[in-house]
Amino acid sequence: METLIADLRFGFRLLIKKPGFAAVAIITLALGIGANTAIFSVVNSVLLRPLPYPQPERLATFQLNQSVPDLDDIKNQIQSFDYLGGLVMQPLDYTGAGEPLQVQAGLVNGELFDALSARAAIGRTISTEEDRIGGERTVVLSHAFWQKHFGGDANILGQLIQLSGQTYSIIGVMPEGFKTPREEADLWASVRVVSLGAQFRGVHFFRTYLRLKQGVSLAVAQSEMENIDRWLEEQYPSHNKNRHSVFIPLQERIVGRMRPSLLILFGAVGLVLLIACANFANLLMARAASRQHEVVIRSALGARRLRIVRQMLTESALLACLGGAVGLALAFSGIKLLVWLKPANLPRLYEVGIDSRVLAFTFGTALLTGIIFGLAPALASSNVDVNQALKEGGRATATKHRLRSALVILETAIAIVLLACAGLLIRSVWLLGSVDPGFKPENILTMRVELxxxxxxxxxxxxxxxxxxxxxxxxxxxxxxxxxxxxxxxxxxxxxxxxxxxxxxxxxxxxxxxxxxxxxxxxxxxxxxxxxxxxxxxxxxxxxxxxxxxxxxxxxxxxxxxxxxxxxxxxxxxxxxxxxxxxxxxxxxxxxxxxxxxxxxxxxxxxxxxxxxxxxxxxxxxxxxxxxxxxxxxxxxxxxxxxxxIPVTRAQTMKEVMASSIAAQRFNMTLMGIFASVALLLAVVGIYGVMSYSVAQRTREIGIRSALGATRTDVLGLVLKHGLRLTITGLAAGIAAALAATRLMSSLLYGVSATDPATFVVVSALLAGVALGACFVPARRAAKVDPMIALRYE
Amino acid sequence: MNQTDQTLIRLEGVRKVFFTDEVETHALSGIHLEINRGEFVSIAGPSGCGKSTLLSILGLLDSPTEGSYTLNGKSVASLSLAERARIRNLEVGFIFQSFNLIGDLTVFENVELPLAYRRMPQRERRERVREVLERVGMAHRSNHLPSQLSGGQQQRVAVARALAGRPAILLSDEPTGNLDSKSGEAVMGLLADLHRDGATVCMVTHDPRYARCADRIINLFDGRVLEEVSHAA
Structure with a gap:
């Protein structure tokens, strides 16, 4: 412990001594970790976090909506469920005070709240007895509606409310934050009381929320349902012919369709982190090279290799944790951006945030990054022949050069994969945007009116x-x-x-x-x-x-x-x-x-x-x-x-309607575009760093070449060729990987193949151009090397 | 052959002053020097006397602060960087104390380097490289990396590289400084052979034994020519 504290103290001292290095390393990792944290928070909230209801694993739904009479018949026969709740959303006009307002009403059967194990915060919910044709008009308010329109009046129960010309009695208020799984309701009322459609077997408008009995599996329920399906088909062939009712877990129903695109985005942002890690490792290697003399002295004084490795790992882990902390701050902004982008089809968006699992992910990632990517530089720089190193004065070896070059090739390859993905999505959205909808949307305004x-x-x-x-x-x-x-x-x-x-x-x-x-x-x-x-x-x-x-x-x-x-x-x-x-x-x-x-x-x-x-x-x-x-x-x-x-709602221009219809594609494109840009930036920084380092290491060689008659153009070409060689190798590897990776996102594309040659050419040219630009600065520096250096090294 | 044709290098009133932090260091002060074609000149003197500065000016690695420098009948004191690089490539062959071979290139590629900068056709380049490597007895190590050679062998490769471009003059900076005595003598023997075959050699050394191999010894002290001793005479 004492040595750990000493190593940490020494690490801090080094960071303060080299603030430029520390800042670049921390920002590099922060970009990677921040982006990953933001996307992980979405994955966590949407895919991993259980639904916010007691024993959510017992919740299921029918794959297709049911009619109210069919659900009643199923309820009477099926044994596998405790409760079979159902809900349909319907706008109602609230004419309580001031301008008429359209509110979203959840029309429910008497078992919905029991299925979700939800209790009212004030009063009660709608009971099975109340849910009948011609029953009393009662309503349960959401907490937000109660606060907004009744100022949180404690004596709310029994008050009357005017909805679409009918008078309803308020019987309860739900707890703050309560929502049904897929809807944003202001209030809830009985479906049989409000909706005529509840009487018709052919109106399959009821979303179902079902609670399995304790210990009963969905497979058992499914086999039980097959008999009921047959019975329904025999009894009501005109509405239930060939209608197969399939149960699926509720969580799967809500988030299942988002899983592929979320996992693709998570994979993409993981690649961004990998690039950041490659840069981080490169930075550590450069620093290790500059500290070779220190390592040699420590070794000469008797430090064992393990001790040196441990010290270097402590330093890299410290850097990575600081990167994680800054990344977490970036993630907060990233999450705000994600929520602002408001992907229309992303469920549970309101749940996205930083929780203990996200924090564990962030700092776990940071710590692992620090250890894994700090290990290679630590092992490489601690492996010294003290005698030889003292003679050489700590010059970099070819092996370290090769490792650094390999990392740059890796970064370039990953960047091209992300650029290709982003390029394909950008083309898709562009093609979607230029699709002829069959009508002219200019100057058209649409709105919804409900009588x-x-x-x-x-x-x-x-x-x-x-x-x-x-x-x-x-x-x-x-x-x-x-x-x-x-x-x-x-x-x-x-x-x-x-x-x-x-x-x-x-x-x-x-x-x-x-x-x-x-x-x-x-x-x-x-x-x-x-x-x-x-x-x-x-x-x-x-x-x-x-x-x-x-x-x-x-x-x-x-x-x-x-x-x-x-x-x-x-x-x-x-x-x-x-x-x-x-x-x-x-x-x-x-x-x-x-x-x-x-x-x-x-x-x-x-x-x-x-x-x-x-x-x-x-x-x-x-x-x-x-x-x-x-x-x-x-x-x-x-x-x-x-x-x-009569209120007017959903006022939009036709162009806005069209834009909304491709919001999901635009969301994917925007995120992938951001990731690709960050990847490109990091790759360019990586290439620049390696080329700068290489030029610094090759100063003497460049001096010798100049002494032998190399002109500035020759030297410029030498360095650019080196950079280009790395870039082209990375490009080749990246294109091969991208050809495989982009196939995974075929379902997200429109009008463009996953291996679209034009996109691949454009992104390759972009990366090559930017990489060449990154090489140019160190190349110019190299071209200015004084040939006298060849003699000075004497 | 008249006097002018015989003179390969002429320095007149060459001064070199280095300015660092408002401090003037006079490395060379009024050097007058002539080196004839085919001559073997040794520049000797204690550390800091200006030997290396003189060599860097002779090799067009640096320019004099004052004075004129004529190489092969052409004034070269104030040429552009590109022009100096071109003349360095065509007229000067360098042999450095620490060999200065490029570690990532093979022996063959190291020797080929000045010819490549000259844009010489590949076939001609190969022939020339093979020829000079045979001459220095290193043809059998063409594909080796410098790190696989001994110090003496590396210096022989460096000599081959200097010879490859068939320069007007070989400038050698302490060529035996990093070698054991046996290898040092072998390299000096090689330089002497080249001189006998007509090469012009200018060598900086502080070792009197090797300095005596030259036709003429120029002793420098505090940036001035202290004396010239001609052995041929």
């Missing part, structure tokens, strides 16, 4: 509101055109099973699904979607007239490849009364599901002819003359003039 059920239950009322709103908006200055539809790329999606007239009969439950988009107004003109064949929809296509619709090109390709679809008729398979709908036009495809997703067959028809009273939500699409914020104000004014209790 409250209490006042707009009947379809006629909804129709009057829509028509009045469009009439007002279309005559408002500054607004070129307005219409209503489901907005592409926004996640809006509704499908029906359908049949085509005159085609062979299809078994019940096996009818194909067709995405259906209700529109009001001149949708195709506003969005600039080309009409390919037939006609568009008009105001004449209204209630009481034959129902007509427009299909897209994908529909024609799939269902009418060699026929004219105009005049053909389709109908929904699950209809109380058969109503045929005639295809009157064909329009171009739009990228509805994502810029990187192919369009599916789709059917557009008029709101005026759609008998969907429950579809009270709508997306308003407005083409303005240019000023989006002014247009938004105009829309809000017109809506208030019609009904001052």
């Amino acid at each position: 409250p059920e209490a006042r707009y239950r009947e379809i006629t009322k909804q129709t009057v509101f829509r028509r009045s709103l469009l009439e007002k908006l279309n005559s408002t200055p500054g607004i070129e055109a307005a219409m209503i539809s489901d907005v592409p790329l926004s996640g809006d999606d509704l499908t029906h099973n359908f049949l085509i007239e005159g085609r062979p009969p299809v078994t019940e439950g096996e009818e194909p699904e067709l995405p259906v988009r209700s529109i009001a107004g001149d949708y195709f003109r506003v969005m600039n979607i080309p009409l390919i064949q037939g006609r568009s929809l008009s105001d004449q296509d209204r209630e009481g007239m034959p129902i007509v619709g427009v299909v897209n090109e994908s529909f024609v390709r799939q269902y009418f490849p060699d026929e004219n679809p105009i005049g053909a008729r389709i109908r929904w398979s699950a209809q109380p009364q058969v109503q045929w709908m005639t295809i009157v036009g064909v329009v171009g495809d739009v990228k509805h599901y994502g810029l990187n997703q192919p369009e599916q067959p789709a059917f557009y028809y008029s709101y005026l002819q759609s008998e969907q009273p429950w579809k009270r939500w709508m997306s308003l699409v407005v083409r303005s003359n240019g000023d989006s914020s002014a247009a938004l104000d105009q829309v809000k004014t017109q809506i208030r003039a019609l009904d001052n209790q």
Whole structure:
């Protein structure tokens, strides 16, 4: 212990004596460790940390959503679970005070809170008895909602609240920080009381949260479920034909799809750390070389090799820990950046932070780095022939040069791997950004409006509101055109099973699904979607007239490849009364599901002819003359003039909608770009360091060459060639590694192959150019070596 | 052959002053010196008398503060760095006390180096290197690294390197300083042979035994020529 303290003290003294060296070593490691800590904190929160519910290993879910009646039947038969909770999110209008506000309501069954083992902080949660059709309207508030809208009133229980025109009684407040696993709800109410959809077996909108009985495995539950699936199929073939219910652990369901990209990012940032470590080892070797005389004297005085190695390891571990501490500070900023980037599909983002596991990771990494990467320099410099070393005066040996060169080659190779990954992602995002969405997004503003059920239950009322709103908006200055539809790329999606007239009969439950988009107004003109064949929809296509619709090109390709679809008729398979709908036009495809997703067959028809009273939500699409914020104000004014209790939400320009749709890809690209830039910087610093060191070591040789007639250009070329040789070797190794590594991220790419030659050429040229620049400074220094040095060494 | 044709090197009034921290050190003060073609000149004197400074000026490694220097009929006192490097490569062959072979290059590559800087075609280079290595008796060690050779062998390679470019003059700085007496005598014998074959040699030494091998001994003291002793005469 005493010697350890002495070594630490000596180490500190050396750092103070050589602050430049200490700063470079600490910053190098801090960059590597900081980036790793930031990403590890995400991996820890998202992948490693258990879900924040008691005994989270017992929580599971169905892979697909269930309908409320199906879940009831499953609950009645299955033995493997204690509780089968379910939830669907629905926006409700809160008209308590001031401007109407849309709040996110979690509509739950009576077992949801039990499944999550959650208890109310005040009052109680929704019980099974309350969760029934026509039951009392009760609501449980989130802690944040209670604080914000009721000022944390202790007498909250029993107070009334107006939601979408209905009065609810507050029965509880959840503890601070409580959230359901995948939702951000302001309050919770009974699904059967609030939602009409809860009555229909065909409405599979219920996310399930299930708690296994103690000691029961998911495999047992799965085998039990197979019988229930068969029973459901026999009883309700139209809704459950071929429907296989698969259980998966809840944690896997929440984070599973993020695992590949997170692990790729973690691997990438690990490579950054490896480059930092190579630089760190190089710095230690350079310092060890400059301390060779000290080591020789210590050896001559009787120090054993182990003692010298231990002292050097203590010093490198000290440096690494200081690097870890600075890295931790960098990680705090890194985490803020990550949260600010707000990757749309990253779950549990609110949980990301530094905890004891992250701290252990940081300092464990730092300590290991210090020991592992300090070991080689310590062993190399402690292995001295004292007699010979005293004669040589501590000149570097070829072996040490080779090791340092090997480290630079390694750094270059890793940097090219990261640059290739970043380059491919940048190309992907660029290609995604230049994808033709099938419509013109310029000057288009979108927003969501939901009509409250209490006042707009009947379809006629909804129709009057829509028509009045469009009439007002279309005559408002500054607004070129307005219409209503489901907005592409926004996640809006509704499908029906359908049949085509005159085609062979299809078994019940096996009818194909067709995405259906209700529109009001001149949708195709506003969005600039080309009409390919037939006609568009008009105001004449209204209630009481034959129902007509427009299909897209994908529909024609799939269902009418060699026929004219105009005049053909389709109908929904699950209809109380058969109503045929005639295809009157064909329009171009739009990228509805994502810029990187192919369009599916789709059917557009008029709101005026759609008998969907429950579809009270709508997306308003407005083409303005240019000023989006002014247009938004105009829309809000017109809506208030019609009904001052309807809030406008999700106001975005169409370009913002498009940007949001590739937010995940942009997030991956941004992070990989940052890692690649740090890797490039570290590699360049490494190359510069090794070349500078090499020039310093070769001063005498360069002097001799000059004495023999080498010109400055010859010397410049000599050093640049050396640097280029290292760079090209690293490039070759890196390209080989990158060709293998980039295949792992094929799933993250769009429109570019994992071995895209253009990307590889560009990143190689970039690295070679930057590396050459890094060599140029020491090369110029070498070119200025005075040839007299050849004589002075005499 | 007239007088001018015979003179290879002429120094007139050469002074060299080093300035460090406002201190002037007069390394050479008014040196007048002529070396004829084919002559073997030895520069002798105690440590600090200016021998090495004189040699560095003669070898165009340094320039005089004052005075003129004519090498092979051309004034070289104030040439550019590139021009000096070119003349050094073409006209001067160096033999250093500590051999100054480059450790990472083989014997062959070391000897080839000045020819490579001359951009001599590879085939011609190879022939020339083989020729000089045979002459110094080191052809059989062409592929060895300097660290695999004895001191005497290394110095013979250094001599071969100096000869390879067929320079106008061989400048030798204490060529036996790092050698045992047997190897030292062998190297001196080699220089004497080269001189007999017509080479011009200028050697710095403080060893009177070796100085006597030269045609003429120039004794320096405090940066001045103290006396010249001509053995040939």
